[in-house]
Amino acid sequence: MKIRGAIAAGLASAGILVAGWQAGTQVGGIGTVATSTTATGTTGASGTGTSGSGASGSGASGTAGSTGTGSAGSTGSTGSTGSTASGTYKGTAVQTRFGPVQVQITVANGKITDVTALQLTNTDRKSIQISNRAAPLLRSKVLAAQSADVQTVSGATITSDAYLTSLQAAIDAAHL
Amino acid sequence: MQPTSNPIDAATGGPILKARTFECMGTVIGLTLPVGSPAEGQPGLDELMAATAVVEHLFRELDEKFSLHRPDSEAARLARGELTLRGASEEMRARYAEAHEWRLRTEGAFTPERPDGALDLSGIIKGHAIREAGTSLQALGRHDWCLNAGGDVLVSGSPRPGSTEPWKAGIVDPADRRTLVTGYALGGRSRHTAIATSGSAERGEHIWRVGNSAEFVQVTVAAEDIVTADVLATAIVAGGTTMLNRATDQWDVAALAIRTDGSILATPAFHAA
Numbered sequence: 001m002k003i004r005g006a007i008a009a010g011l012a013s014a015g016i017l018v019a020g021w022q023a024g025t026q027v028g029g030i031g032t033v034a035t036s037t038t039a040t041g042t043t044g045a046s047g048t049g050t051s052g053s054g055a056s057g058s059g060a061s062g063t064a065g066s067t068g069t070g071s072a073g074s075t076g077s078t079g080s081t082g083s084t085a086s087g088t089y090k091g092t093a094v095q096t097r098f099g100p101v102q103v104q105i106t107v108a109n110g111k112i113t114d115v116t117a118l119q120l121t122n123t124d125r126k127s128i129q130i131s132n133r134a135a136p137l138l139r140s141k142v143l144a145a146q147s148a149d150v151q152t153v154s155g156a157t158i159t160s161d162a163y164l165t166s167l168q169a170a171i172d173a174a175h176l
Numbered sequence: 177m178q179p180t181s182n183p184i185d186a187a188t189g190g191p192i193l194k195a196r197t198f199e200c201m202g203t204v205i206g207l208t209l210p211v212g213s214p215a216e217g218q219p220g221l222d223e224l225m226a227a228t229a230v231v232e233h234l235f236r237e238l239d240e241k242f243s244l245h246r247p248d249s250e251a252a253r254l255a256r257g258e259l260t261l262r263g264a265s266e267e268m269r270a271r272y273a274e275a276h277e278w279r280l281r282t283e284g285a286f287t288p289e290r291p292d293g294a295l296d297l298s299g300i301i302k303g304h305a306i307r308e309a310g311t312s313l314q315a316l317g318r319h320d321w322c323l324n325a326g327g328d329v330l331v332s333g334s335p336r337p338g339s340t341e342p343w344k345a346g347i348v349d350p351a352d353r354r355t356l357v358t359g360y361a362l363g364g365r366s367r368h369t370a371i372a373t374s375g376s377a378e379r380g381e382h383i384w385r386v387g388n389s390a391e392f393v394q395v396t397v398a399a400e401d402i403v404t405a406d407v408l409a410t411a412i413v414a415g416g417t418t419m420l421n422r423a424t425d426q427w428d429v430a431a432l433a434i435r436t437d438g439s440i441l442a443t444p445a446f447h448a449a
Contacts, residue, residue, distance in 0.1 A: 133424055134441040134443045137442040147355075149346075154328065154346070172197055175195035176194070
């Protein structure tokens with residue numbers, strides 16, 4: 001039973017992570033609706049455990065009222081006794097502004113060692129990443145852009161004089 | 177002298193891009209439209225001229241009220257203390273309130289006040305003008321356009337009307353302004369229709385650094401609206417990595433920041449697939 005509780009708690013906290021992350025994207029972040037996140041854990045291996053041990057928490061930061069529900073799937077191996085259980089468990093997908101997001105927890109010897117947000121697909125079927133944090137990017141890895149391929153140019157504000165010799169001026173001239 | 181017939185791409189028979197520019201707020205503003213055959217319901221050159229005139233009128237009105245370079249403007253009188261906010265126009269107070277709200281949201285990285293305490297709304301007025309111009313273009317019935325005001329860009333629709341093809345914006349390399357660092361797709365399927373870039377060597381004096389951070393020479397932000405993109409780009413130049421992380425955590429934006437040594441920090445949207 002220990003493992004069930006651990007999974008439920010893990011999914012609940014993961015759900016809060018996702019909900020909190022969603023909430024964080026709301027401009028202003030002024031939320032009045034508290035989010036309660038419930039997770040249901042089932043032990044896949046025993047075949048008996050179905051009852052949800054509910055863990056609930058209310059979102060600490062302002063939220064937009066999203067609710068995440070996670071239930072452990074059958075992926076990964078589940079140890080038969082709690083304290084030595086290991087494996088990975090996927091929660092059900094929750095809707096976010098990027099499309100469905102699913103969390104996965106890794107359990108080793110009955111302890112949650114990792115909570116990951118899985119990369120899923122958005123409506124364009126393109127792989128998305130959950131973290132929007134800026135990371136180092138090598139120039140060689142940047143999608144190369146040639147001025148011939150763009151219709152407009154973004155740069156720090158230029159004076160009218162500087163415009164005359166700018167890429168934007170060349171593009172505008174081509175469209176005269 | 178204007179061409180008398182509307183241009184149509186000889187190869188495809190479809191509309192081709194046409195641009196008109198004007199000078200205002202110390203920079204150049206350009207409007208680009210796919211121009212085609214009026215018989216097929218596409219705007220012609222006349223529509224482009226009319227739309228540009230509307231945008232220009234709007235920019236000039238805002239410049240007259242908000243420019244600190246015009247001694248007789250309302251903003252200049254406010255800055256000199258001849259006028260207080262209480263006695264200012266409703267529009268002035270609305271922009272001040274908006275700028276002040278951004279100061280709170282960015283924890284001071286963006287501010288409408290100069291270090292000497294004088295009110296300076298120039299950090300928000302260009303973005304506001306672009307936003308208002310966009311609203312006017314929609315009201316005119318123009319669905320596909322690209323508006324570039326001195327390097328800050330707002331788009332609608334597609335360069336190919338009826339398609340989901342995005343507008344492609346190049347991002348200037350601050351080390352060599354004749355080349356591009358990368359590109360970013362605006363409109364089309366993207367949520368982001370606006371992109372703005374701020375630089376540490378920017379002509380506008382509205383960037384005041386928080387502390388001594390001089391981490392980034394140039395910051396580009398793409399967002400769903402131009403004011404958010406513009407303000408956050410300015411705030412990140414002022415606030416460095418701390419503000420960059422705050423912006424990407426709290427807003428639905430893509431960001432690309434170039435450090436003084438030329439290295440790049442970028443959100444996943446800028447990483448090649």
